[in-house]
Amino acid sequence: MKLLMDRILSEGRALSDSVLKVDGFLNHQVDADLMQEVGKDFYEYFKDYGITRVLTIESSGIAPAVYTAQALKVPMVILKKQTSKILNGDVYQTNIKSFTKGTSYELTLSSNYINKEDRVLIIDDFLANGEAATGAARLVEMAGATIAGIGILIEKSFQNGRTKLENAGYHVYSQARIARLGEGIIEFVEEDK
Numbered sequence: 001m002k003l004l005m006d007r008i009l010s011e012g013r014a015l016s017d018s019v020l021k022v023d024g025f026l027n028h029q030v031d032a033d034l035m036q037e038v039g040k041d042f043y044e045y046f047k048d049y050g051i052t053r054v055l056t057i058e059s060s061g062i063a064p065a066v067y068t069a070q071a072l073k074v075p076m077v078i079l080k081k082q083t084s085k086i087l088n089g090d091v092y093q094t095n096i097k098s099f100t101k102g103t104s105y106e107l108t109l110s111s112n113y114i115n116k117e118d119r120v121l122i123i124d125d126f127l128a129n130g131e132a133a134t135g136a137a138r139l140v141e142m143a144g145a146t147i148a149g150i151g152i153l154i155e156k157s158f159q160n161g162r163t164k165l166e167n168a169g170y171h172v173y174s175q176a177r178i179a180r181l182g183e184g185i186i187e188f189v190e191e192d193k
């Protein structure tokens, strides 16, 4: 998606050869107009997949996921990183290793907001080693629902997330695929340029 790639080039900053910082429009400050365009692009890609719910992981997935859900005219559900007392009752939970923090966290989904008939689109901001998306997919499968697809804004194609997800049988669409990061270097996958 050219709009997102241009924005990554103009405002993104490679913190190392593996971490990209995009706090100005996605992870800290959010550009709502850009997120709406991101949502429309996911809609165009996934509109014929029979999606009934969009799931995302708090907090950076929420903005793009809500516009995607709006375009698809389906509900958006947030997978919670903290178990709250209000969330007791029937919940699905799984453990995820955080790529950026190097720690683990519990991801929680209430059974009220998913059912066996659902065809789910998982949206997340980044794809690195695929831990977050795989964990989200595990929750969907625990609920007996189907994963219709996984939509990612920024895929770091030099890490193994896509391979892991595709080997598990999931269909992945990434709007921007990064081939290489380095000091002052952000390179996209050749065929996307």
Ligand code: 5GP
Pocket: 018, 019, 020, 021, 022, 027, 057, 060, 097, 098, 099, 100, 124, 125, 126, 127, 128, 129, 130, 131, 132, 133, 161
């Ligand atoms: P994975 O689970 O695929 O290893 O990592 C994906 C998650 O880690 C995303 O939800 C995102 O929050 C975070 N993440 C991974 N790589 C980056 C990165 O380069 N920059 C930022 N800002 N977040 C990242």
